[in-house]
Amino acid sequence: xxxxxxxxxxxxxxxxxxxxxxxxxxxxxxxxxxxxxxxxxxxxxxxxxxxxxxxxxxxxxxxxxxxxxxxxxxxxxxxxxxxxxxxxxxxxxxxxxxxxxxxxxxxxxxxxxxxxxxxxxxxxxxxxxxxxxxxxxxxxxxxxxxxxxxxxxxxxxxxxxxxxxxxxxxxxxxxxxxxxxxxxxxxxxxxxxxxxxxxxxxxxxxxxxxxxxxxxxxxxxxxxxxxxxxxxxxxxxxxxxxxxxxxxxxxxxxxxxxxxxxxxxxxxxxxxxxxxxxxxxxxxxxxxxxxxxxxxxxxxxxxxxxxxxxxxxxxxxxxxxxxxxxxxxxxxxxxxxxxxxxxxxxxxxxxxxxxxxxxxxxxxxxxxxxxxxxxxxxxxxxxxxxxxxxxxxxxxxx
Amino acid sequence: xxxxxxxxxxxxxxxxxxxxxxxxxxxxxxxxxxxxxxxxxxxxxxxxxxxxxxxxxxxxxxxxxxxxxxxxxxxxxxxxxxxxxxxxxxxxxxxxxxxxxxxxxxxxxxxxxxxxxxxxxxxxxxxxxxxxxxxxxxxxxxxxxxxxxxxxxxxxxxxxxxxxxxxxxxxxxxxxxxxxxxxxxxxxxxxxxxxxxxxxxxxxxxxxxxxxxxxxxxxxxxxxxxxxxxxxxxxxxxxxxxxxxxxxxxxxxxxxxxxxxxxxxxxxxxxxxxxxxxxxxxxxxxxxxxxxxxxxxxxxxxxxxxxxxxxxxxxxxxxxxxxxxxxxxxxxxxxxxxxxxxxxxxxxxxxxxxxxxxxxxxxxxxxxxxxxxxxxxxxxxxxxxxxxxxxxxxxxxx
Numbered sequence: 001x002x003x004x005x006x007x008x009x010x011x012x013x014x015x016x017x018x019x020x021x022x023x024x025x026x027x028x029x030x031x032x033x034x035x036x037x038x039x040x041x042x043x044x045x046x047x048x049x050x051x052x053x054x055x056x057x058x059x060x061x062x063x064x065x066x067x068x069x070x071x072x073x074x075x076x077x078x079x080x081x082x083x084x085x086x087x088x089x090x091x092x093x094x095x096x097x098x099x100x101x102x103x104x105x106x107x108x109x110x111x112x113x114x115x116x117x118x119x120x121x122x123x124x125x126x127x128x129x130x131x132x133x134x135x136x137x138x139x140x141x142x143x144x145x146x147x148x149x150x151x152x153x154x155x156x157x158x159x160x161x162x163x164x165x166x167x168x169x170x171x172x173x174x175x176x177x178x179x180x181x182x183x184x185x186x187x188x189x190x191x192x193x194x195x196x197x198x199x200x201x202x203x204x205x206x207x208x209x210x211x212x213x214x215x216x217x218x219x220x221x222x223x224x225x226x227x228x229x230x231x232x233x234x235x236x237x238x239x240x241x242x243x244x245x246x247x248x249x250x251x252x253x254x255x256x257x258x259x260x261x262x263x264x265x266x267x268x269x270x271x272x273x274x275x276x277x278x279x280x281x282x283x284x285x286x287x288x289x290x291x292x293x294x295x296x297x298x299x300x301x302x303x304x305x306x307x308x309x310x311x312x313x314x315x316x317x318x319x320x321x322x323x324x325x326x327x328x329x330x331x332x333x334x335x336x337x338x339x340x341x342x343x344x345x346x347x348x349x350x351x352x353x354x355x356x357x358x359x360x361x362x363x364x365x366x367x368x369x370x371x372x373x374x375x376x377x378x379x380x381x382x383x384x385x386x387x388x389x390x391x392x393x394x395x396x397x398x
Numbered sequence: 399x400x401x402x403x404x405x406x407x408x409x410x411x412x413x414x415x416x417x418x419x420x421x422x423x424x425x426x427x428x429x430x431x432x433x434x435x436x437x438x439x440x441x442x443x444x445x446x447x448x449x450x451x452x453x454x455x456x457x458x459x460x461x462x463x464x465x466x467x468x469x470x471x472x473x474x475x476x477x478x479x480x481x482x483x484x485x486x487x488x489x490x491x492x493x494x495x496x497x498x499x500x501x502x503x504x505x506x507x508x509x510x511x512x513x514x515x516x517x518x519x520x521x522x523x524x525x526x527x528x529x530x531x532x533x534x535x536x537x538x539x540x541x542x543x544x545x546x547x548x549x550x551x552x553x554x555x556x557x558x559x560x561x562x563x564x565x566x567x568x569x570x571x572x573x574x575x576x577x578x579x580x581x582x583x584x585x586x587x588x589x590x591x592x593x594x595x596x597x598x599x600x601x602x603x604x605x606x607x608x609x610x611x612x613x614x615x616x617x618x619x620x621x622x623x624x625x626x627x628x629x630x631x632x633x634x635x636x637x638x639x640x641x642x643x644x645x646x647x648x649x650x651x652x653x654x655x656x657x658x659x660x661x662x663x664x665x666x667x668x669x670x671x672x673x674x675x676x677x678x679x680x681x682x683x684x685x686x687x688x689x690x691x692x693x694x695x696x697x698x699x700x701x702x703x704x705x706x707x708x709x710x711x712x713x714x715x716x717x718x719x720x721x722x723x724x725x726x727x728x729x730x731x732x733x734x735x736x737x738x739x740x741x742x743x744x745x746x747x748x749x750x751x752x753x754x755x756x757x758x759x760x761x762x763x764x765x766x767x768x769x770x771x772x773x774x775x776x777x778x779x780x781x782x783x784x785x786x787x788x789x790x791x792x793x794x795x796x
Contacts, residue, residue: 062639097665241460267495271669
């Protein structure tokens with residue numbers, strides 16, 4: 001049969017980068033590309049014990065569940081969210097298959113094909129795919145290390161009347177930027193004034209290197225005022241483990257109900273096995289201590305990679321030290337296209353994600369995202385050397 | 399903030415039936431409504447041991463996985479599918495969050511809003527929701543106990559040029575009908591001739607009461623010819639347990655690749671914890687013996703419910719004995735609207751799904767779907783008595 005595919009899917013670009021990264025599966029390849037957490041830190045024993053408690057609870061644990069997700073876990077999340085100044089009831093929360101699904105459901109619920117969505121420039125790669133699939137027109141506001149530049153956002157809002165703002169205010173992906181409190185308040189006010197809901201994506205918020213730092217979420221700031229403009233999403237993928245594939249969204253109960261309606265069609269519900277394991281884990285495992293371990297270990301890895309990069313003394317190769325998250329966002333020497341560099345780097349046995357992947361349009365081509373959480377020791381040393389060799393090949397030539 | 403919702407979701411009808419069924423959570427309520435498998439048959443010990451093997455395998459088990467799903471499980475499924483005459487490679491299979499997600503992904507990949515989809519009359523409730531969400535126009539072909547009536551399907555194809563046929567040829571939901579071999583071949587030929595892909599949904603195929611019976615899938619028949627017209631989907635929800643939320647789709651590699659593209663935006667991947675548990679379970683647990691246990695137990699439950707219904711001797715209340723699956727599809731006395739009956743039944747402490755829910759339009763209102771797998775013994779006895787009492791209230795009046 002000759003299949004004709006829907007334009008929504010046929011038009012989603014097959015990523016050249018993904019094709020290159022497929023070549024990185026080899027044994028000797030060192031990858032700074034993926035956003036993979038450190039496996040050696042996964043709390044396997046705690047997850048195992050949590051699973052045993054689920055099985056002990058009896059056969060009912062294996063039955064169908066609610067579309068909104070396992071109620072005890074939603075209740076536990078309400079307590080955790082409240083500790084961060086986000087006060088919600090269980091009917092204002094929905095559990096999802098990772099926070100990716102929360103993004104996808106909210107887009108289905110709040111936008112029509114042809115609508116405009118406002119993002120930061122650059123922004124998270126996989127959200128761009130969702131926007132493309134649902135036929136949205138993406139406009140990107142300039143940002144600096146303190147977050148989106150309000151004046152640019154305001155101009156774009158005036159010109160394009162976006163339906164929604166998508167933002168990662170704390171440890172942005174790819175930049176690692178943290179929005180300043182002032183910018184948070186400015187952007188929130190701007191959106192509230194213009195009736196634009198905000199999707200606040202916060203996968204990395206817990207991974208902060210300065211443990212005393214306080215980065216209030218847009219959701220919590222919004223709630224201190226009249227509230228209701230922010231839908232917030234996060235995930236256990238970075239704090240517990242990705243295989244349990246559990247994220248959540250909190251927000252206005254009516255929005256959550258609509259997301260549940262969309263989720264019913266999408267998959268009825270996510271794995272209740274995973275949700276019950278996480279619920280038992282939260283009840284019996286000191287997750288916050290574990291998160292502290294992750295923070296310290298990731299900070300060490302970041303510092304290590306940074307000093308290795310510095311040692312290479314490559315002119316025009318720079319970055320801002322990230323305050324958290326999993327990535328260093330680098331500026332390559334002027335004129336060096338990271339997609340071209342990637343091909344050379346892969347031949348040398350190292351991979352990364354070219355920055356262009358994070359732009360909806362007008363990419364800054366001499367940028368690259370390096371993950372520092374997945375490799376350690378000699379691998380990081382070697383990876384950085386290979387990367388520096390590849391860069392030098394180009395800079396020496398020019 | 400005043401949220402304006404997308405028309406796609408605002409238009410999905412809030413189901414009156416679901417609202418009524420929410421009242422069925424009470425302790426004394428006996429529900430024949432849901433499609434819940436029998437909890438007491440869940441192989442908890444085997445799932446527990448499978449989970450232990452996953453944890454023994456090390457920390458890598460908790461890492462991110464492939465969008466297409468855990469490769470060893472896809473390979474095992476290839477072997478199982480081959481035993482049913484369906485020969486596919488791992489790149490012709492994608493693992494999903496239940497077969498519901500397979501339906502949703504295929505619709506995204508093959509249809510545009512406004513397209514027509516052909517279904518059986520009546521058909522599976524939750525697929526109608528997907529079609530509505532993606533803006534499809536549903537046309538329903540008449541069916542009898544041997545399946546869709548080819549002449550009616552042909553007429554509708556001529557008139558409406560559907561993009562796709564959705565069908566549950568073995569133990570249809572709600573009817574329990576099994577398409578005859580002749581009808582299968584006729585419908586397959588009809589679709590191939592007209593270039594219409596078929597989504598064959600087979601959640602209940604394994605739950606057959608005559609163990610010697612052979613109901614070849616449309617996929618296998620199609621493959622015996624030139625092939626490629628059928629995308630087949632099934633699930634572990636009925637044979638292992640719903641909480642593991644794992645289904646799969648097989649078909650043309652290009653279609654599967656497109657579904658993976660849509661899935662990447664939807665949730666990146668499903669729970670690899672669950673996929674690994676199922677893989678270990680298939681490797682170490684005699685699943686086919688377990689399926690035999692389920693078949694026999696469900697057949698006993700069906701026979702029991704049927705004889706209880708017969709004992710009630712209600713005139714005009716009839717059904718065709720199902721050959722498998724989880725439901726008895728009943729015809730109520732002429733003129734009795736099952737939605738009205740449901741309200742009275744719930745007051746008496748018994749619930750079911752009114753048949754109207756399974757029709758995209760022109761519902762046959764005096765029909766009801768009764769689940770026979772979830773209750774046993776006194777509960778079934780009492781539930782049938784309550785239902786009969788409710789029916790009699792109406793028939794006595796008229």
